[in-house]
Amino acid sequence: MRPETQVTLPRDDTTTEARLYMAIEMAEKSWKLVFSDxxxxxxxxxxxxxxxxxxxxxxxxxxxLKRAKARFDLPEAVVVISCYEAGQDGFWPHRRLAELGVENRVIDSASIEVNRRHRRAKTDRLDGRKLAEMLVRAERGERGVWRVVNVPSVEAEDARRPHRELERIRNEEKQHRTRLRSLLKLHGVRPAVIPGGRGWEGYLSELERILPxxxxxxxxxxxxxLALVKSQRRALEGEQRERLAAAEQxxxxxxxxxxxxxxxxxxxxxxxLLVMEFFGWREFKNRRQVSGCAGLDPTPYDSGESRxxxxxxxxxxxxxRWLMVELAWNWLRYQPESALSQWFAQRFGGGSARQRRVGIVALARRLLVAFWRYLEHGIVPEGAQLKA
Structure with a gap:
């Protein structure tokens, strides 16, 4: 069966040394390995x-890998370059492959080019072949083939777990409160106290007399x-406060x-959230990388006469991205004399509500870049005030 997409590859390998390329198509029970020289x-x-x-x-x-080297008549010490799509397996395959002496690339699945036909064949075999072809193209210097994911260290990845768990727990707490209100409304009861809040246990004893x-x-x-989720949320928040209070230089x-x-x-x-999720372990070279990593960069459409x-x-x-939009509104409130707030007021202050919503995203992008410069170079945003 021929692959659905024909890719023109250079006939002469311009690399200075032989290489073995390996594309990994991961499934739950088996992995498809596609090799090429x-x-x-x-x-x-x-x-x-x-x-x-x-x-x-x-x-x-x-x-x-040993069999592939023998098949392609490559030396044992040949450079091996592999790739796989980022997914549920996370970054541990990348680290295990590094232990095997493999130079691995973790690929953003959304950045892989696809055939835009309505129906196209898709199997692990075809996907593996396509990954292998794109890996060769990318390693030979072709730009824009895909995007390689920045792999964090074990410590940086582990540091993201507490705040992500706390985010899930807060959402679960809201879900339990909403569920309790819905159950009461089904029986014509409008709760007089906040579910799970102060006085809730005493209110439950009254409900026992009127509910089936x-x-x-x-x-x-x-x-x-709900009580269990609340206790876990408080424990995580307490751990964060204790760590910050005991922070060392x-x-x-x-x-x-x-x-x-x-x-x-x-x-x-x-x-x-900003440090553990974004600034703490990533290295940015310019403001475009900062805004692009958060998905706040603009996407103009300029083709022919259509702009x-x-x-x-x-x-x-x-x-x-969500956090920066919230912080942008806070910045207007608490930093009204800053240069960014003045820019927003001049550009969008007199506009409609829709224009202000558009403008707040632009402010969020500029504010994120200002935070990066503040942490990276110690440059306080112009006109911004520090807490006493």
Whole structure:
């Protein structure tokens, strides 16, 4: 079966040394490995070899590498470059492949080019072949083939777990409260107190007299789940406060949180998210990379006589994007004399509500760049005030 997309590859390998390319198509039970030495056959197709190994079996991957080197007549010490799509397996395959001496690339799945036909064949075999062809093209210097994900260290990845868990727990707490209100309304009861709040336990004893037994039992169980989620939320919030209170000078991440939270309008919770999720372990070269990583960069459409703005790309970290929009509104409130607030007032202050909503996204992008310069170079945003 021929691949659906014909890719023209250079016939002469311009690399200075032989290489073995390996594309990994991951599934739950098995992995499809597609190997290539980068040589193009007379028919214009890349020379490939395929095999399957059990999923997450790195000993089998090592054995497959040895067989591929022998098949392509490559030396044992040949440079091996691999790739796989970012997914549920996370970054641990990348680290295990590095232990095998493999130079791996984690690929953003959304950046992979696809055939735009309405119906196209899709199998692990075809996807593996396509990944291998794109890997060869990317390693030979072709730009724009795909986007490679920046892999965090084990420590940086682990530091993201507490605030992400806290985010989920807060959402679960809202869901339990909404569920309790809905259960009460089904029986014509409008709660006189906030579900799970002060006085809720005493209010439950009153509900027991007016609600059917099964309905009250369900509400009691839902209340117990809400109480458990609340206790876990408080425990996580307490751990964050204790860590910040005991922050040492050599703890760079916590010091960045404290420094960022010195700005009026930026709380420690927001600073924690910005540092642990964004600034703490990523390295940016310019402001375009900063806004692009958050998905706040513009996407103009300029073709022929048609010119319009399509809005922001939304291709970056959604947590940072949402947070920066909220912080932009806070910045207008708590930093009205800053240069950014003055720019917003001149540009969008007299406009409609819709224009202000558009403008707040532009302010969020500029504010994120200002935070980066503040943490990276110590440049306080112009006109901004620090907390006493």
């Amino acid at each position: 980068g040589v193009v056959k007379p028919n214009g197709q890349l020379r490939l070899s395929q095999t399957s190994v059990p999923g997450n079996d790195y000993l089998a991957v090592g054995e497959a 037994p099964a309905a009250f039992a369900e509400i009691r169980r839902e209340s117990a789940r 050599d703890d760079t991440l916590l010091q960045q949180i404290l420094i960022l939270s010195l700005l009026k309008g930026v709380g420690r919770t927001s600073a924690w 319009r703005e399509q809005g922001i790309s939304k291709a970056g970290n959604k947590r940072i």
